[in-house]
Each structure stands twice: as structure tokens, then as C-alpha cells.
Amino acid sequence: MQLAKPVGRNAAALKYDILSALTIYALSGDKHRQRSVLRVISLITTRYNWRNNELSIGREEISRLWSVNERTVKREMARFRALGWVTVKRPAARGRVAVYEIDLKQIMIDTQEVWPIIGSDFQARMSEDSEPVTNVVPFAAKPPGPEINTPEAKPEDVWSQVQSILHGRDPELWASWFQHLSESERAGGRVILVAPSRFMADYIAQKWTARLLAAYSRVDPSIRTVHVNAAD
Template sequence: MQVAKPVGRSAPALKYDILSALAVHALSGDKHRHRSILRIMVLVTTRYNWRSNELSIGREEIARLWSVNERTVKREMAKFRNAGWITVKRPAVRGRVAVYEIDLKQIMLDTVDIWPVIGTDFQDRMQQEPAQATNVVPFQSRPAIPPPEGEDVWGQVQSILHGRDPELWASWFQHLNEAERAGGVATLIAPSRFMADYIAQKWAGRLLAVYTRVDPSIRSLRIEAAE
């Protein structure tokens, strides 16, 4: 998924979608997640420049917005950096506060599990590439036709994946194609960058386990996006 900059006529809707994903993600966790996500939402809604993807703010001001001390700010911002949600674009120097960037794509990847809670219309919007791209990842509300069983390794892998979880296969695995299998590495191609990133992050272990069962020589996977 390439998250477009929230600018132009569609900007308000995209901003609401990102904030909705954050809010529902927060409420799906414990009180610690509630508080942590609320804090980043405060930064986004009060100080974040959507157009330039810059969050220009000092630790003292963050502490005031969050009603905490600066030590808590330091600890919480470190957590966001470790999660890949925030990066330092320009460190603080004498007379100037730090400038941060927010990785909207990583945030959406980390909230994808709650998309069905918001609704299938939300899923459809989030799984589409920006308008200028040609790749669209369709969301399947029902399992598609199962793959034919065959003698080739990839056909057997697909059959096992479908048999274990038809819904999961229909939404994700059926869109993959095997590009190469050599040197103990299987290379799979996904139709979009979002799908490649998400499957690599979420389902690579399951895919590799099935591959190893069919072809024990496979020791790792590489999941790439179609050009």
C-alpha cells in the first residue's frame, strides 16, 4: 500500500480514515495502548503538517499537550520510533526544536487487523493503490475458487493454504505467484507493494512452513511487488 499524501479534494476523507484506524486500533487493546495511541493522535491533530509530512515540536511542548513530564515524552517517543511510526527528520539544535516525520504506511500496516471492524468499504479504500497506480488489491468477501491440485510445488503450497483457511487464502495468498525457486529461496510476487509488505510481515512464517513441508530444500522466502 502506498499511502497518498492527504492533500487535494480527497484529503479530508483520507485523514479521517487514518485517524479512524488509529482510534479503533487503540480501543482494541489495553489501557496502555489506549493512552499511547491517544498521545500520537494528539500530535497528529494539533501539530502535524500533512502536506509536508513534518511534525515540528519540542519535548517541552509535547509534555504540556500530554500533561506529563519530559521523561515520559522521551520514553514514549522512543517507542514510536522503535515501532517505525515516527522518525527524526532533523534533530533539535540550539534555538530550534526537532522535526519528525510520521510513517503513515507503517501505521496502516500495523492497524490492518482492525480494518474489518470499521467495515468492508474501509477495507476496499485502504487496499487500493493511489489513483495514479494500476495495481488494485481486491478484497474478497467470500472464498474464491480453490486452486487446482497439481504436481508442481507452488500448486501444492496453494492447495494446502486454501485447505487450512479458505478465507485467508482468498483475501491474500491467492494473489501471489511464484517467480523463482533456487538456492533454498522461494521468490513470490504480489500485485502491490502493500500486499507484499503485509504478507511478509504477517504471514511469512505460515508460508515458509507450508513450503518446507512440500519442498524441504526451501529455507527462506522473498516476497516482492510486481513492477
């Protein structure tokens, strides 16, 4: 999927498209989905900085916007992180609220089922088959995905399915980082992954743990934590 950054001349149209997809996705679900997605929309429309992809807000302020207590905020934000919709960019510190990032691309992927309801023009705009018109020649082809359809890879192989999800979401990121990981342990809601170097393990743990957890949650909802260790 090609999703431009919502800034510049076409920013307003893209923002409306994202909010439209979220709204119709909410309305197509039960009351729990409707309330949850409405909470996301409220954060986007009241506090989200589209240009910097930053949501700078504290738990107390969120609870006031949502008319709920802070326990509900904590639970709901954890759910959004597990979905991959929200990640923590900078944790809260003394005198400073947390700063979050909203993954608009993941949101659009998850709302794809309702695109036909919005209309064929919307579906065509957002479809991964609609490549943007450009005169830039790409330097490299799209990285091939993980080979999960080999005789060695069984359909029930959770790690293979997670790798496939990670590749589908961002092939370049997968090729640079995630394809080098291996799963060493998965039990009791915890997963331990192994990276070939300490640098890679530390970098992935710092930057991409939430994305790994979100991918695992789609395959095995019992997974609650993901740790990345170095092979050495």
C-alpha cells in the same frame, strides 16, 4: 498498500481514514495501547503538517500536551521511533525544536488488523488489492522480494525476516538500498550491517537507521541499536 499523500481534493477523507484506523486500533487494545495511541493522535491533530509531513515540536511542549513529565515524553517518542511510526527529520539544536516525520503508511500497516471492524468499505479502500485508477503505465514491475523460503534460509534467520519486512513495506526502497546490505554481527542488543560502499553505508545510516531498527524490533525486541559500516 497504496496510500496517497493526504493533500488535495480527497485529503479530508484520507485524514479521517487514518485517524479512524488509529482510534479503533487503540480501542481494540489494552489501556496502555489506548493511552499511547491517543498521544500520537494528539500530536497529529494539534501540531502535524500534513502537506509537508512535518511535526515540529519540542519535548517540553509535548509534555504539556500529554500532561506528563519530559522523561515520559523521551521514553514514548523512542518507542514510536522503534515502531517506525516516527522518525527524526531534523534534530533539535540551540534555539530550534526537533522536526519529526510521521510514517502514515507504517501506521496503516500496523492497524490493518482492525480494518474489518471499521467496515468492508474501509477495508476495500485501504486494501493493497485496491489499486488506484490511473492512465499511467508503470515503467517497471514491482521488485521481487528476498528469497527467504530457500533451503539455505531457515525460519529462525532474523536477518531474512528483517529483509522480508523491509521489502513488504517499500519494495522499491528495498531494491535500491536494503537488499545490498548483509548482517555481520548481532549481539548484546546491537546489530552491525555491512554495505558494499562507503557512500551507501553513510547514506543508509543517515536516512534509514530508524527504519532498520523498527524492522529488527519486530523480529527481535532485544535489538536497541543498528550500525551500518562499509565493506572497505
